[in-house]
Amino acid sequence: MSHIGTSPAAPPSLYAAHRKVHPRAVNGPVRRFKWAVLMTLLGLYYIVPWLRWDRGPGAPDQAVLVDMGHGRLYFFWIELWPQEVYFLTGILVLAAIGLFAVTSLFGRVWCGFTCPQTVWTDLFMWVERAIQGDRNARIKLDAQPMSGRKAALKGATHAAWLAIAAATGGAWIMYFNDAPTVTLDILTGDATAKVYFFFGLFALTTYVLAGFAREQVCTYMCPWPRFQAAMLDNESLVVSYRGWRGEPRGKLKAEGVGDCVDCGACVHVCPTGIDIRDGQQLECIGCGLCVDACNDVMKKLDRPQGLIAFETLANIAASEAATRGMTPCKARLDAGMAVRHVPKMIRPRTILYSAVLGAVALVMLGAFMLRDMHTLAVLRDRAPLYVTLSDGAIRNAYTLKLANKTREIEGYALVLDGLPGARLVAQSAQADAAGHPLLTTRPDGLTEWRVLVTAPSGAVLPQSMPVTFRLLDGAGRQVLSTSSVFLSPGGRP
Amino acid sequence: MPTKIEKDAITGTDTTGHEWDGLKELNTPLPTWWLYTFYACCVFALVWVVLYPAIPVQGWTGITGWTARGAINGEMETARARTEPMLARLRSATPEQIAANPELRAYAIAGGRAVFANNCAACHGAGGQGARGGYPSLADDEWIWGGDLGAIHRTITHGIRNHDSDEARVSMMPRFGVDGVLTRAQITDVAEQVLALGNRSTDAAMAARGAPLYAENCASCHGERGEGNTDVGAPNLSDRVWLHASDRAGIAAYIANPQMGVMPAFAQRLDPALVNMLAVYVHSLGGGR
Incomplete structure (x- = not known):
């Protein structure tokens, strides 16, 4: 856009026309390192969904899988439930601080070597160069009017790009579905609309971002270059x-x-x-x-x-x-x-980043090591708050929910503290030798029981008294506990 | 419209000719993308009008013949088709068989909760806690017409004292006061005797006067010791669960003019599978025998 030259106050145009970049091939240690990083990262991206990991019968055998339908994240030996999504948050926090630390030490190595935009653009440029030739050949080709040869070269380039883009979109989908199954489904047209949508979305964004937008993504779309100066x-x-x-x-x-x-x-x-x-x-x-x-x-x-x-x-x-x-x-x-000196690696900035990185990593690791493989929750019945039985005894009902993140079937005896003489009945559960309800958990799932607690007939009860449900293992050790209250009309025996 | 279009010096855009205190309004053209989006929306709207009932004229359904009622019917049909295999199993099983099968039981309790909320909760309360005025609690262990799965199923199926089903169980307690069977003083004595059955009597002489009257008039249904009889829907009078008032005046009032509950026959309203589910759910509320 041009501005009118007649006005002395004409502001400079803020618009910069896009100039197509035709990078020339280069060889050297940095380029070789960059190829190695590219091969490693692309290899990981495309191969990881195909890795298998035996989790026993009935469980997916894909090493890395985000199972949206069943709310599980599988990473080799780790299985996370939706309520543990904070581990993912932790990893993102670690990644951000790690990026700060690396940038303050070595500049924009993330941008230059590992960012997906860089990696795929590099791959697309390699394809372009292999088909259309190096810089000068490409500049010449672009300047030429359309011809059979130009159409063939351009067509071949775009076909190769689309194939890579499709593989990229396909690999993305595999992280959320069983890889062999979803690949077969996509090829035979049996996949769900959702699968095709995300397959298409990631194929299209790969094609557009790595084939056309390229450096403009870094210059105009990405926020990171805008504030990276604060880390340098x-x-x-x-x-x-x-x-x-x-x-x-x-x-x-x-x-x-x-x-x-x-x-x-x-x-x-x-x-x-x-x-x-x-x-x-x-x-x-x-x-x-x-x-x-x-x-x-x-x-x-x-x-x-x-x-x-x-x-x-x-x-x-x-x-x-x-x-x-x-x-x-x-x-x-x-x-x-x-007069040069060895770069100072240890600076207040790098110390701070490393300290925060280490602290967050330690907290995350600690949280992960100490995470509960079982959780017990209790919901009191609110309608009715209590039931008066024919002998005058007061009964409360609770729903116990026991989440078992292991693949073991486990049995626990349920006992109640805080209400001496109370009778405990867990519906559809057996009782153990001591008469306690025996709660048998489903593997890798949530099991719930309706538990009826009856205070002894004639007991004098306050309107509300705290009680604690405890789960004991075979040796009588407490495994889990959760507290609630026992309500009664109060005031009368 | 101004006759002479003035160009703005800085942007090179035409002005509209409107001017306020020296500020001139530019006639900046709409962005191309915006304009084409607008045109695309116009085309979309035209296609929509042809395809769908977009014109508020009786009988205009568009060429697709789409209706909101048809859409919801289709969705209901899909939902029915999805639940039918399970409902067929629940229909052919007895409540006892359902309760013994963990899969069927879990389904029956989850579904029964919804059916209960739609059909039963209005009188019996959201958790089956009952309500004042003669709506029995389903969560306690006192049952007027029997509390095992079969009895509960029978009660839901045919109802109580209704005119819908010939198999509805009917029993009538005489109106001892209104119909003059007993005098007011006798009724008060009988009420005291009823309190005595639950060891709550405070006037032994009065209860003693009421005892023979109770034996003569009440014991045939409610039992010698007030233990009740689920075959005729006569409640236990010796325990702590009271459907109506439990003090002497309240009991006396009830003896004088009983108000007996009525329940519809739900087999005439619900699929047999749903009745089975309800029976299992009600049984699980805590009082099932």
């Missing part, structure tokens, strides 16, 4: 250009110029299409591909590596101060490199 400081390792060494940039053979030959390699390989030599910027995802590209050029020119490097801003500033006023030469390079 001068001692964080970030992808930086050593301007003190490279400037003034100029032709290879020119006199009085720095090490940067302005070849543009760093710009050409950048997946977000920026120039790292402009300094730290929002769009930089810290992937370090420019480090590889520049090192490649420096190697060819027989100059020291590291014109672009993972370096702290403190070191850059120190080198800059040490070399100020010096003309480009080997002495400037040495002087600049000499």
